[in-house]
Amino acid sequence: MEKEAIFELRMKVRDYEVDSEGIVNNACYLNYLEHTRHEFCDSAGLSFRDMRSRGMAPVVRHISINYLSSLGLGTEFRSLLTFTRKGARFIFHQWITDNDGRRIVDAEVTIVNLIDGKLTRGDELAEAFARYL
Amino acid sequence: MEKEAIFELRMKVRDYEVDSEGIVNNACYLNYLEHTRHEFCDSAGLSFRDMRSRGMAPVVRHISINYLSSLGLGTEFRSLLTFTRKGARFIFHQWITDNDGRRIVDAEVTIVNLIDGKLTRGDELAEAFARYL
Amino acid sequence: MEKEAIFELRMKVRDYEVDSEGIVNNACYLNYLEHTRHEFCDSAGLSFRDMRSRGMAPVVRHISINYLSSLGLGTEFRSLLTFTRKGARFIFHQWITDNDGRRIVDAEVTIVNLIDGKLTRGDELAEAFARYL
Amino acid sequence: MEKEAIFELRMKVRDYEVDSEGIVNNACYLNYLEHTRHEFCDSAGLSFRDMRSRGMAPVVRHISINYLSSLGLGTEFRSLLTFTRKGARFIFHQWITDNDGRRIVDAEVTIVNLIDGKLTRGDELAEAFARYL
Numbered sequence: 001m002e003k004e005a006i007f008e009l010r011m012k013v014r015d016y017e018v019d020s021e022g023i024v025n026n027a028c029y030l031n032y033l034e035h036t037r038h039e040f041c042d043s044a045g046l047s048f049r050d051m052r053s054r055g056m057a058p059v060v061r062h063i064s065i066n067y068l069s070s071l072g073l074g075t076e077f078r079s080l081l082t083f084t085r086k087g088a089r090f091i092f093h094q095w096i097t098d099n100d101g102r103r104i105v106d107a108e109v110t111i112v113n114l115i116d117g118k119l120t121r122g123d124e125l126a127e128a129f130a131r132y133l
Numbered sequence: 134m135e136k137e138a139i140f141e142l143r144m145k146v147r148d149y150e151v152d153s154e155g156i157v158n159n160a161c162y163l164n165y166l167e168h169t170r171h172e173f174c175d176s177a178g179l180s181f182r183d184m185r186s187r188g189m190a191p192v193v194r195h196i197s198i199n200y201l202s203s204l205g206l207g208t209e210f211r212s213l214l215t216f217t218r219k220g221a222r223f224i225f226h227q228w229i230t231d232n233d234g235r236r237i238v239d240a241e242v243t244i245v246n247l248i249d250g251k252l253t254r255g256d257e258l259a260e261a262f263a264r265y266l
Numbered sequence: 267m268e269k270e271a272i273f274e275l276r277m278k279v280r281d282y283e284v285d286s287e288g289i290v291n292n293a294c295y296l297n298y299l300e301h302t303r304h305e306f307c308d309s310a311g312l313s314f315r316d317m318r319s320r321g322m323a324p325v326v327r328h329i330s331i332n333y334l335s336s337l338g339l340g341t342e343f344r345s346l347l348t349f350t351r352k353g354a355r356f357i358f359h360q361w362i363t364d365n366d367g368r369r370i371v372d373a374e375v376t377i378v379n380l381i382d383g384k385l386t387r388g389d390e391l392a393e394a395f396a397r398y399l
Numbered sequence: 400m401e402k403e404a405i406f407e408l409r410m411k412v413r414d415y416e417v418d419s420e421g422i423v424n425n426a427c428y429l430n431y432l433e434h435t436r437h438e439f440c441d442s443a444g445l446s447f448r449d450m451r452s453r454g455m456a457p458v459v460r461h462i463s464i465n466y467l468s469s470l471g472l473g474t475e476f477r478s479l480l481t482f483t484r485k486g487a488r489f490i491f492h493q494w495i496t497d498n499d500g501r502r503i504v505d506a507e508v509t510i511v512n513l514i515d516g517k518l519t520r521g522d523e524l525a526e527a528f529a530r531y532l
Binding site: 153154158159160161163164167185190192193194195196197198199200203 | 419420424425426427429430433451456458459460461462463464465466469
């Protein structure tokens with residue numbers, strides 16, 4: 001059963017993201033998902049810029065994404081997320097729907113956090129996200 | 134002297150647009166400028182999607198862009214435009230400023246309109262933009 | 267156990283693909299994988315351009331990608347693939363290694379083929395790929 | 400009159416670079432031009448990676464680009480350049496032709512070199528490029 005989103009970002013397709021098939025190219029969804037995670041971090045008080053200045057570098061370890069439907073020129077959509085922690089790994093469940101509620105993609109993104117290039121146990125991220133865990 | 138903007142779009146850097154120098158890559162500004170023009174067309178009642186369905190294809194003939202300053206991770210900015218018509222050509226003057234009013238780029242973008250692949254005199258675009266000409 | 271590649275493409279990181287962390291952004295790997303599939307199709311005598319002109323549109327249904335290591339500025343790499351057919355679905359196993367043989371990503375990409383917007387059983391693709399099946 | 404190229408790179412359109420109009424999006428040409436400059440620097444013995452490690456950061460100050468024709472799916476093309484120095488500024492003249500010799504774009508790209516964030520007189524770049532000046 002669908003978990004509830006803890007964060008939602010409203011976005012709109014930028015027409016250069018649409019490829020010759022008239023739909024958003026598969027790689028662009030990873031851009032949308034990343035931007036949504038960064039906006040979520042920002043809203044949690046820990047911007048990507050802040051992380052960089054503290055030597056933190058969250059990196060993606062795995063992505064599994066289902067393409068269920070597609071977005072075309074100029075379409076507005078909603079990008080949603082929730083997440084759980086499994087030890088050092090933060091598992092983001094993310095999905096995108098159009099404004100009619102049609103599910104476009106469904107993804108699971110696994111993040112770990114490096115500090116000064118070394119894998120951490122994730123406590124710094126967990127602290128920032130405490131209210132959600 | 135600076136002309137006044139007839140359209141403004143508020144945007145925010147998406148962190149994947151920032152390159153290894155820590156600033157938005159030069160090519161991404163063309164994405165911002167295009168997205169702003171398309172949003173302007175949309176606000177004028179002529180979306181890019183509508184144009185496509187009518188066989189219209191506005192194409193870029195020339196861009197001149199000055200890079201005056203740079204945008205970094207997570208920065209909010211304003212993208213502004215105005216334009217004039219010179220026969221078949223529509224000359225968009227576009228500029229981007231950060232929220233402190235610092236000018237980031239300054240560009241002139243020349244567009245012509247094709248219909249079914251043939252260059253037009255621009256009357257269809259002019260009609261859509263009538264209130265601004 | 268690793269399957270053997272039936273196609274390999276040598277590529278080099280373009281520096282705009284590297285993000286502020288100094289490594290190729292996660293979404294760019296999907297670009298690499300897609301370009302490799304298209305070059306493979308091309309080598310099999312069925313270019314993406316040909317497909318388009320015949321109304322064929324292979325679309326991505328699912329991607330699972332492991333990020334094992336990273337690529338930095340100007341790095342050369344090899345992008346490899348093999349695939350199997352499962353009914354209407356073509357499962358591409360794709361991986362990228364740097365020139366020292368270090369595995370960078372490992373991915374499984376599921377493709378189905380549409381003709382004139384309708385899902386097919388995949389026979390047209392299978393025919394083009396006959397020598398590999 | 401056309402200057403002669405001092406560097407040429409053979410490239411091929413990656414299909415995700417083609418937009419819904421079926422032609423390479425205007426911003427992608429700036430990617431091609433940048434990649435060509437970096438490959439040129441590499442061939443001159445000064446890779447972008449080396450520059451970064453020495454605190455050098457060549458930055459783009461101005462681009463003027465004419466779009467004369469377009470590139471479609473899977474098209475092979477040649478990207479050429481030459482340059483001159485004007486004080487602190489390096490003016491790259493760059494152009495792209497398809498394999499029939501048809502001119503696609505024509506551009507002038509002005510670069511200055513920063514070291515540790517400060518504008519230089521360009522002597523370090525001039526040294527690396529000595530054989531061409």
